[in-house]
Amino acid sequence: MRTIVVVGGGAAGATAASRAKRLCPSCRVVLIEAGDVITHAPCALPYAVGDMAEESIWLFEKEEFEVERGVEVFLRTKAVDVENGRVKLVGEHGGVVDYDALIIATGARPWTPPVEGLDLRGVVVPTVANLRLAKAVLSAARRVAVIGAGYIGVEMADVLAAMGKQVTLIEGGGWPLPRVLDGDMGRLLASYMAARGVALRFGERVQRLEGSGGRVEHVVTDAGRYEVDAVVFATGVKPNVDLALRAGAKLGPTGAVAVNKYMEAGPPGVYVAGDAAEAVHKVTGEPAWIPLATYANKMGYVAGTNAALDKRAVEFPPIAGASVTKFGDLYVGAVGLTEAEAARRGLSPTSYVIKSTDKARYMKETREIVIKAVIGGGGRLLGMQIMGHSAIVGAYVDLAAQFVGGQAERLFHAEYSYMPFTAPPWHPFAVVGRLWLRNYHRPNGPPAP
Amino acid sequence: MRTIVVVGGGAAGATAASRAKRLCPSCRVVLIEAGDVITHAPCALPYAVGDMAEESIWLFEKEEFEVERGVEVFLRTKAVDVENGRVKLVGEHGGVVDYDALIIATGARPWTPPVEGLDLRGVVVPTVANLRLAKAVLSAARRVAVIGAGYIGVEMADVLAAMGKQVTLIEGGGWPLPRVLDGDMGRLLASYMAARGVALRFGERVQRLEGSGGRVEHVVTDAGRYEVDAVVFATGVKPNVDLALRAGAKLGPTGAVAVNKYMEAGPPGVYVAGDAAEAVHKVTGEPAWIPLATYANKMGYVAGTNAALDKRAVEFPPIAGASVTKFGDLYVGAVGLTEAEAARRGLSPTSYVIKSTDKARYMKETREIVIKAVIGGGGRLLGMQIMGHSAIVGAYVDLAAQFVGGQAERLFHAEYSYMPFTAPPWHPFAVVGRLWLRNYHRPNGPPAP
Numbered sequence: 001m002r003t004i005v006v007v008g009g010g011a012a013g014a015t016a017a018s019r020a021k022r023l024c025p026s027c028r029v030v031l032i033e034a035g036d037v038i039t040h041a042p043c044a045l046p047y048a049v050g051d052m053a054e055e056s057i058w059l060f061e062k063e064e065f066e067v068e069r070g071v072e073v074f075l076r077t078k079a080v081d082v083e084n085g086r087v088k089l090v091g092e093h094g095g096v097v098d099y100d101a102l103i104i105a106t107g108a109r110p111w112t113p114p115v116e117g118l119d120l121r122g123v124v125v126p127t128v129a130n131l132r133l134a135k136a137v138l139s140a141a142r143r144v145a146v147i148g149a150g151y152i153g154v155e156m157a158d159v160l161a162a163m164g165k166q167v168t169l170i171e172g173g174g175w176p177l178p179r180v181l182d183g184d185m186g187r188l189l190a191s192y193m194a195a196r197g198v199a200l201r202f203g204e205r206v207q208r209l210e211g212s213g214g215r216v217e218h219v220v221t222d223a224g225r226y227e228v229d230a231v232v233f234a235t236g237v238k239p240n241v242d243l244a245l246r247a248g249a250k251l252g253p254t255g256a257v258a259v260n261k262y263m264e265a266g267p268p269g270v271y272v273a274g275d276a277a278e279a280v281h282k283v284t285g286e287p288a289w290i291p292l293a294t295y296a297n298k299m300g301y302v303a304g305t306n307a308a309l310d311k312r313a314v315e316f317p318p319i320a321g322a323s324v325t326k327f328g329d330l331y332v333g334a335v336g337l338t339e340a341e342a343a344r345r346g347l348s349p350t351s352y353v354i355k356s357t358d359k360a361r362y363m364k365e366t367r368e369i370v371i372k373a374v375i376g377g378g379g380r381l382l383g384m385q386i387m388g389h390s391a392i393v394g395a396y397v398d399l400a401a402q403f404v405g406g407q408a409e410r411l412f413h414a415e416y417s418y419m420p421f422t423a424p425p426w427h428p429f430a431v432v433g434r435l436w437l438r439n440y441h442r443p444n445g446p447p448a449p
Numbered sequence: 450m451r452t453i454v455v456v457g458g459g460a461a462g463a464t465a466a467s468r469a470k471r472l473c474p475s476c477r478v479v480l481i482e483a484g485d486v487i488t489h490a491p492c493a494l495p496y497a498v499g500d501m502a503e504e505s506i507w508l509f510e511k512e513e514f515e516v517e518r519g520v521e522v523f524l525r526t527k528a529v530d531v532e533n534g535r536v537k538l539v540g541e542h543g544g545v546v547d548y549d550a551l552i553i554a555t556g557a558r559p560w561t562p563p564v565e566g567l568d569l570r571g572v573v574v575p576t577v578a579n580l581r582l583a584k585a586v587l588s589a590a591r592r593v594a595v596i597g598a599g600y601i602g603v604e605m606a607d608v609l610a611a612m613g614k615q616v617t618l619i620e621g622g623g624w625p626l627p628r629v630l631d632g633d634m635g636r637l638l639a640s641y642m643a644a645r646g647v648a649l650r651f652g653e654r655v656q657r658l659e660g661s662g663g664r665v666e667h668v669v670t671d672a673g674r675y676e677v678d679a680v681v682f683a684t685g686v687k688p689n690v691d692l693a694l695r696a697g698a699k700l701g702p703t704g705a706v707a708v709n710k711y712m713e714a715g716p717p718g719v720y721v722a723g724d725a726a727e728a729v730h731k732v733t734g735e736p737a738w739i740p741l742a743t744y745a746n747k748m749g750y751v752a753g754t755n756a757a758l759d760k761r762a763v764e765f766p767p768i769a770g771a772s773v774t775k776f777g778d779l780y781v782g783a784v785g786l787t788e789a790e791a792a793r794r795g796l797s798p799t800s801y802v803i804k805s806t807d808k809a810r811y812m813k814e815t816r817e818i819v820i821k822a823v824i825g826g827g828g829r830l831l832g833m834q835i836m837g838h839s840a841i842v843g844a845y846v847d848l849a850a851q852f853v854g855g856q857a858e859r860l861f862h863a864e865y866s867y868m869p870f871t872a873p874p875w876h877p878f879a880v881v882g883r884l885w886l887r888n889y890h891r892p893n894g895p896p897a898p
Contacts, residue, residue, distance in 0.1 A: 011874065022887075044811055044869050053869060054811045151868070282864075293874045294867045301883070314886070315862075322866040333866055358840065362493055362503045391807065394871030395844030401864040402851045413764075415731075415850040417771040417782055418743045419600070420493050420502060422843030425460065425742045434750070437763070438471075 003028045004307050005087055005099040006071075007079040007243060009038030011293050012274025012300035013105030014060070017071045019304030020103075027308060029071045030097060032089065034078040038065060040128040043293050046152060049126065049135050050159030057128060082247035085269070101269045101307035104244045104257075105300060108237035108275035108291050113147075117209025122216035122230040126156075134232075141230035142166060145219045147206055149176040151325045153234035154189075157198050158327045160232075168199040168226050170219065175202060180323065180334040184353065185372050185385045192330045201226075237291055239276045252278040254289035261315040263303035271307055273299035282318035282405045283336050283382055284345065290321045320383075322401040324394040331393035336383025336404040339374045348377035352435050356428035358388060360420040369396070373408070373432045381408040399429065408436045452477045453756050454536055454548040455520075456528040456692060458487030460742050461723025461749035462554030463509070466520045468753030469552075476757060478520045479546060481538065483527040487514060489577040492742050495601060498575065498584050499608030506577060531696035534718070550718045550756035553693045553706075554749060557686035557724035557740050562596075566658025571665035571679040575605075583681075590679035591615060594668045596655055598625040600774045602683035603638075606647050607776040609681075617648040617675050619668065624651060629772065629783040633802065634821050634834045641779045650675075686740055688725045701727040703738035710764040712752040720756055722748035731767035731854045732785050732831055733794065739770045769832075771850040773843040780842035785832025785853040788823045797826035801884050805877035807837060809869040818845070822857070822881045830857040848878065857885045 004027050006017040017031040031038065039059040047053035062073045074093035081088040086096045110125045112118060122141065126134045138144060142165065146156045149171035160167045171178070175186025176193065194200055204221040209231060211217045219226045239256040241249075249265035249272055252258035257272040259265050261280070265272040274296035281288035295316075302316040324333030342349035352373045357366040369388035376382045384400040386393050403410050412433025418425050426434070453476050455466040466480040480487065488508040496502035511522045523542035530537040535545045559574045561567060571590065573583045587593060591614065595605045598620035606618045620627070624635025625642065643649055653670040658680060660666045668675045688705040690698075698714035698721055701707035706721040708714050710729070714721040723745035730737035744765075751765040773782030791798035801822045806815040818837035825831045833849040835842050852859050861882025867874050875883070 041809065041811060041869075041874070043867070043874070044809060047812065047869050052813055053809070054813065057811050059810065155868075292867070294865055294876075297874055298861075298879075317862045317864075320864055322864045324866040324868050324871050326868070326870055331871065335864075335866070360490065360493060360502070361508065362490060362506050363496065364501055364503065390841075391839070391871040392841045392844050394866050394868065395841050395848065397866040398864075398872075398876065399844065399848050399851070401866070402848070412747075413766045415766075415769055415771045415784075415847075416743055417773040417784070417843050417846040417850070418492070418741070419604075419773050419775070419843065420490075420496050421775055422773050422780065422840040423847075425490070425492070425746055427743075427847065430747075 001026060001028055002100040003030065003098055004101045004103065005097055006031045006103040006105060007087065008105035008107055008274065009033030009073070010040055010105060010107050010274060011296035012107070013103065014039045014065070015297050015300030016103045016105060016273055016304035016307070018069045019301050020308040021070045023305060023308035025070070030074065031071050032074045032077050032079050034076070034091070035129055036075060037128065038062060038073060038075070041293070042128055045126045045128070045131065046155035046159045048131055049138055049156070050163060052159070055131065057131070079243055082243065099269065101271065101310070102247065103271045103273055103303045103307055104247060104265070104276060105274040106240040106243050106276045108239050110233065111236050111238045112233045113206060113235060115206055115208050117211060117216065120209055120211040120216040121214055122211070123209060123233070124230060125233045137230050138232070143168070143228045145170060145226055145228045145231045146234055147231060148234040148236065149173070150179065150234060150236060151177070151323065154325050154327050156232050156234055157193065161196060161198055167197070168201060168228070169193070170201045170204050170206060170221060172205050173202065177325070177332065180321070180338065181332070181385055182338045182340055182372065185370070185387060188370065188387060189327065189330065189332055193327050196328055237275065239289065239291070241276055244272050244276060252287045254278050254287055256289040258287070262306050262312045263299055263316055271303040273303040279316065280318040282320040288319060290319060292323060295319055320401055320404045322397050324397050329389050330387065331389065331391060332387050333393050333397035334383065334385045335397050335401045336381070337374060338383060338385070342374050342376060342382045347382060349374045349382060351375070352432050354428060354431055354435070356431060357424055358390060358392065359422070360424050363420050369428055371428050371432060373411070375408045375436060379407050379409065379436070381406060381411065403429070409433055412437055450475060450477055451549040452479065452547055453550045453552065454546055455480045455552040455554060456536065457554035457556055457723065458482030458522070459489055459554060459556050459723060460745035461556070462552065463488045463514070464746050464749030465552045465554060465722055465753035465756070467518045468750050469757040470519045472754060472757035474519070479523065480520050481523045481526050481528050483525070483540070484578055485524060486577065487511060487522060487524070490742070491577055494575045494577070494580065495604035495608045497580055498587055498605070499612060501608070504580065506580070528692055531692065548718065550720065550759070551696065552720045552722055552752045552756055553696060553714070553725060554723040555689035555692050555725045557688050559682065560685050560687045561682045562655060562684060564655055564657050566660060566665065569658055569660040569665040570663050571660070572658060572682070573679060574682045586679050587681070592617070592677045593679045593681060594619060594675055594677045595681045595683055596668070597683040597685065598622070599628065599683060599685060600626065600772065603774050603776050605681050605683055606642065610645060610647055616646070617650060617677070618642070619650045619653050619655060619670060621654050622651065626774070626781065629770065629787065630781070630834055631787045631789055631821065634819070634836060637819065637836060638776065638779065638781055642776050645777055686724065688738065688740070690725055693721050693725060701736045703727050703736055705738040707736070711755050711761045712748055712765055720752040722752040728765065729767040731769040737768060739768060741772060744768055769850055769853045771846050773846050778838050779836065780838065780840060781836050782842050782846035783832065783834045784846050784850045785830070786823060787832060787834070791823050791825060791831045796831060798823045798831060800824070801881050803877060803880055803884070805880060806873055807839060807841065808871070809873050812869050818877055820877050820881060822860070824857045824885060828856050828858065828885070830855060830860065852878070858882055861886055
């Protein structure tokens, strides 16, 4: 009987374990999780704090998963070492477990800057494990500082503002979501947030937290000092690579584990999937580390399939960073490279920013959609940034993801549906493509490249 | 100076004329329209009747178009013949006009079954020209029969039900949208419509309209007799091919004008674009006639570009019929072939129907999305049908349109965005792809095809 050991019960690990058992019912599949729950959903944290999501932000109880999926689950058990085809465990299920295939899905953990005062009461680094505490602390607070304006920071600010808190958002970059939005788009989001009462402090870095009686009272940055009742850190995550390194895997240039497209990490039978693993970027062709649940799920599926079948059956494709968030009813998404990033890489980007509507123009209630397309020197679509007032922005990002990396004129030639309530007759992407074609088929201009 | 004559001021013609003038500012571009307005939007008719769209469902006044686009517009002028490089006109601008390039964009006209009583008062065949009359007739009516449950019929039923009318929808097929939905999906839509008060009469054909005093009072079908105050025909359209035939073009197997991918119709300098023209179907590779505004716009753009540059600069790509409509808050869309149509063509379809949600499962308010994917014998995605409770269904159809015609496993490998408010972590399309892969990578099963 083959044994497949999966370490980590999050998106990648739970998917890998389910998939492996389904494809190899005669295999023993063991899922090892250091915490109390599996199939947890950290993306939901802000919404669980704001009571918009269930408090149990995991999808399966251990017993349910064991019965429905046929996987043995060891909770509160940590895999601490790997040697000669065995994993060493400590905790509830201490001892060793032999494996034929090992899938390491140890994920990522929150990273906070090493400042003074992190241990004060009122300081929260939200995780699935401390959700109740985080909720209690934030519910009781009136003034909250959110540190970091990435996706989780923007979402925390949204939820806290909706809860009636006085929110100060502190970010080292010049605008929210600085990794995925250019300044022009980022400033639109910033205006929207400011108009809804969030105090925005861009270009500031936290230096220390001050308190009295063990409770946080001030956030001190290189430019200001803010009175607070609570502080939320949303300063990103780092990959958990320890176990993979002990298993003989190597890190890539991003600091996450280098894997091939089969999720193989090098040592025989060892796969790494999820936030601990690198991927290949669809636009740059280079290693990329973009920790998103969608990739974790799919990497888990690929690793689980290949481990179960003991062959290179499925590949994990290159990624482009398709992602989306919202503040209030403003949804913001992006895929591929920003103009700034493209310029930094010498890709000679041209950008088009267009404003369109979510419905046909003659309809009585329309909302604006803003799209920025970044096109490289050779006519390649390098990235898109999208903003609008409904969840449709997520679907636009998905659509954009199919075009990014290809020629920009595909935006024009692609097929889109239309009816007055769902889109304008010229889809905003077709308009971008038309602008691009207009340039290259311009009167008396040079022939098409 | 070259002269480009465009006949027909709808989506295709207005786009062609604008585009031609933009690319060839030194050309004389003349746009000829038989009616009173150009850039009209017949897709908006139901919503204009229901006061959800503006009553002026056209985008440009003649003068605006002339000034902004530099195109001469002849209204109330009909092109009746084409001979030796000249178009013969009657009406406000009678006479002849010489052309170097002629773009025929004469569109389509409503078709009604040849039944008795069509001339009774209260009988409406909505067009842009008779919109006010249609509104007046329908506003005054209490009981309205809608004949035909295609897109316009479903939309008219939606609008009339929202206006508080007692609506009877009569359709020869077995369910609404029978050309684009299979019975399983069509019956879901039918249940939704019935639950909202529309009396549905499927499998019935209108035999005659009866009235007294010149006013319609009954619709008589082969199975019933319905008391009505008004009747709306939504029984489809037929291409206006007369002028194209006079210009020497040929009809294709669909009854619309045969053109190549440059929108050339055969005779030198003659292009046909929009609802009068055929296209190539992306899935079947055969001629198809699917009169949609999106295609008309793009065909106009292609014809206008090629006519202006006097070369084969741009191609109109194959089409897959991506389309969407709504009844109440149920949005329904489709692209490609239905399962029934695929079976009829011997393509050995397998179908997957999945239910997913518009948000992550742990969110407190989620709505159902139902997706049917039709996959052919060789693993090719032949079509998708999609139903859900927001305009995002249109964007899902657009996404599906990028996959239709290719291998179904792309649905799995494609990249999708995710956040709790916009989608589940496994996009519904990825779930379809996963189901498909599950079959072909099944344990001990045959190798992938």
